[in-house]
Amino acid sequence: MNKYRNSDKLATWLFLAPTLIYLGITALLPLLYSLYLSFFRMKLNLPNQVPRFIGLDNYARILSDKLLHTSTWNTLLFTVVSVSLEVVLGMMVAMVICSNKRWARNVTSILMIPMVMAPVAVGTLWRMMFDSTTGIINYLLSFVGIPGINWLSDPTMAMVSVIFVNVWQLTPWVTIICAAGLKALPGDCMQAALVDGATPGYIFRKIVLPLMKPVLVIVLMIRFIDGFKVFDTVYVMTNGGPGTATEMLPNYIYKQGLRFFDAGYAASLAIVFVLLMSVLSMGFLKWRKSEEEKVW
Amino acid sequence: MVTEKRRKPRDYTSVEAILSAFAGRPFKYIMITLSLLLVLFPLYWLTTSAFKLPQEYLAYPPVIVPSALTTESFTEIFTRDRVLTYFGNSMIISIVTTALTTLFGSMAAYAVVRGPLGKRARSIFGIWFLVQKMYPAIATAIPVYLVMRTLGLMDTQMALIIMNTSFNLPLVIWLMMGFFEQTPYSLEESAMLDGCGFMGRFFRIILPMTKPGLIASAILTFNATWNEFLFAVILSIKRSKTLPVVIAGFITDRGLAWGPMAATALVTLIPVIILTWIVQKDFVNGLAMGAVKG
Numbered sequence: 001m002n003k004y005r006n007s008d009k010l011a012t013w014l015f016l017a018p019t020l021i022y023l024g025i026t027a028l029l030p031l032l033y034s035l036y037l038s039f040f041r042m043k044l045n046l047p048n049q050v051p052r053f054i055g056l057d058n059y060a061r062i063l064s065d066k067l068l069h070t071s072t073w074n075t076l077l078f079t080v081v082s083v084s085l086e087v088v089l090g091m092m093v094a095m096v097i098c099s100n101k102r103w104a105r106n107v108t109s110i111l112m113i114p115m116v117m118a119p120v121a122v123g124t125l126w127r128m129m130f131d132s133t134t135g136i137i138n139y140l141l142s143f144v145g146i147p148g149i150n151w152l153s154d155p156t157m158a159m160v161s162v163i164f165v166n167v168w169q170l171t172p173w174v175t176i177i178c179a180a181g182l183k184a185l186p187g188d189c190m191q192a193a194l195v196d197g198a199t200p201g202y203i204f205r206k207i208v209l210p211l212m213k214p215v216l217v218i219v220l221m222i223r224f225i226d227g228f229k230v231f232d233t234v235y236v237m238t239n240g241g242p243g244t245a246t247e248m249l250p251n252y253i254y255k256q257g258l259r260f261f262d263a264g265y266a267a268s269l270a271i272v273f274v275l276l277m278s279v280l281s282m283g284f285l286k287w288r289k290s291e292e293e294k295v296w
Numbered sequence: 297m298v299t300e301k302r303r304k305p306r307d308y309t310s311v312e313a314i315l316s317a318f319a320g321r322p323f324k325y326i327m328i329t330l331s332l333l334l335v336l337f338p339l340y341w342l343t344t345s346a347f348k349l350p351q352e353y354l355a356y357p358p359v360i361v362p363s364a365l366t367t368e369s370f371t372e373i374f375t376r377d378r379v380l381t382y383f384g385n386s387m388i389i390s391i392v393t394t395a396l397t398t399l400f401g402s403m404a405a406y407a408v409v410r411g412p413l414g415k416r417a418r419s420i421f422g423i424w425f426l427v428q429k430m431y432p433a434i435a436t437a438i439p440v441y442l443v444m445r446t447l448g449l450m451d452t453q454m455a456l457i458i459m460n461t462s463f464n465l466p467l468v469i470w471l472m473m474g475f476f477e478q479t480p481y482s483l484e485e486s487a488m489l490d491g492c493g494f495m496g497r498f499f500r501i502i503l504p505m506t507k508p509g510l511i512a513s514a515i516l517t518f519n520a521t522w523n524e525f526l527f528a529v530i531l532s533i534k535r536s537k538t539l540p541v542v543i544a545g546f547i548t549d550r551g552l553a554w555g556p557m558a559a560t561a562l563v564t565l566i567p568v569i570i571l572t573w574i575v576q577k578d579f580v581n582g583l584a585m586g587a588v589k590g
Binding site for chain 1 (some may be wrong): 323324327328331332334335336338339341342345354355356357358360400401403404406407408411412413421426427428430431432433434435436437438439440441442443458459461462465466469493494495498519522523525526530539540541543544546547554557558561564565568569572573576579580581583584587
């Protein structure tokens with residue numbers, strides 16, 4: 001078989017080449033360019049402006065940027081609250097629809113609609129429904145005696161709304177993954193526990209949860225990392241407002257770069273953001289690995 | 297007893313059996329009804345708003361059951377807002393991106409899984425693609441904007457195809473690696489003995505076997521590209537706008553035009569729902585696989 005080895009080697013690299021070249025040019029180079037820009041002062045709106053080298057000034061500015069600290073805190077709050085809700089609710093719904101029967105497939109078909117909807121469309125739809133004067137939500141709430149709530153113009157409620165919309169759109173994703181995981185669980189030990197008179201709560205805590213833990217860790221990881229990248233829904237629902245109540249990191253970087261045209265500062269923010277995300281992903285990967293080793 | 301057991305196929309899952317053995321019933325029905333209601337009501341609202349008369353989509357108290365249905369909003373978006381052009385943009389960009397990503401992604405995945413690479417090279421590529429999948433798109437937004445401006449690619453479909461392919465490649469590679477790892481290597485060995493080269497094995501033996509994987513990759517890429525907003529809004533001005541950019545435009549430019557906005561959102565939503573439903577099984581499998589893999 002050795003005579004095939006050389007041609008295989010060539011073919012392997014030929015197969016990899018398009019992707020490697022492609023990702024090199026469209027992903028790695030821009031990232032390096034970001035790193036380079038982050039040491040310069042560069043305004044995009046001034047014509048013929050030559051980038052001026054300013055060393056670490058952009059990074060120093062990060063440390064004292066109050067609005068950035070607010071955005072970071074908001075992003076963290078948004079992510080932690082929405083991901084927790086999504087995982088708990090998603091798992092609960094998954095428990096009741098993890099069936100191979102026809103009705104479960106049909107329910108899944110409907111539940112998956114929010115997930116495939118464009119986040120921009122989801123954001124505008126809810127913005128319409130949350131509208132404080134003509135919105136349907138306040139109207140429905142008035143029947144149960146709740147007076148009109150300024151969903152998107154009150155700082156606290158704006159954050160609640162943005163979280164709510166994220167939960168509405170992405171709980172189905174958690175549900176589908178968890179249902180797939182639940183379906184694959186071995187039935188015998190649960191049956192045995194049942195025969196021995198274990199309560200469902202006990203079975204859930206002692207059998208279902210431990211067996212589902214690797215799946216839940218991955219779901220948590222993917223949702224957490226995606227939560228940090230939230231942009232579209234915030235952009236159309238509040239654009240960071242009112243004031244800075246729902247300003248999140250991606251939106252803030254976007255504004256610095258493409259609204260205020262401060263390319264150098266935006267680049268340094270992007271670099272810090274990437275570093276933060278890398279640390280986060282590495283932490284999660286380590287955790288996941290240790291979970292996998294425990295199970296297998 | 298044995299035949300009794302055999303006649304009962306595994307048409308229920310173990311968790312389902314446990315739940316139904318206890319007083320899970322009311323809980324189950326309440327949960328399902330509630331979640332269906334929560335999903336369907338906003339969609340009902342979107343659909344009816346798109347077909348309502350202008351005085352009804354702006355009315356207070358809101359009109360829950362419209363008194364008459366009209367396609368006025370649709371006529372408006374297709375004539376005044378030229379939504380058909382943008383629909384075409386979205387379609388071309390998504391289809392080309394999907395084709396490129398699925399082809400290059402599965403080739404790269406096959407090379408990593410079955411190519412004669414060292415163990416270290418294999419794991420380096422694996423980690424690279426995984427990290428690439430996680431890192432935030434916003435990080436490259438400014439440099440990409442500058443480069444596209446310099447190259448004169450601003451406001452072209454090409455620019456969006458290039459960027460969307462870049463975002464989706466790592467995901468497809470990871471997904472396809474999972475599918476390729478599940479194919480039996482012995483098949484390839486016997487093909488090798490018959491003198492079948494690397495390319496032949498990939499295109500003639502492995503790809504036909506992993507069709508569900510290819511479908512899952514294609515649908516995930518298509519949906520992601522169809523719905524992509526960040527780069528679409530940065531890199532398009534007028535000609536290459538996609539549907540999400542048009543929808544967002546309603547908020548900033550038109551204020552309370554709920555009817556046309558809902559109509560555009562509906563036009564954006566329908567193709568992906570239909571596509572996803574057609575390949576639902578592969579879509580769900582792909583999601584689960586992608587999650588389990590990384």
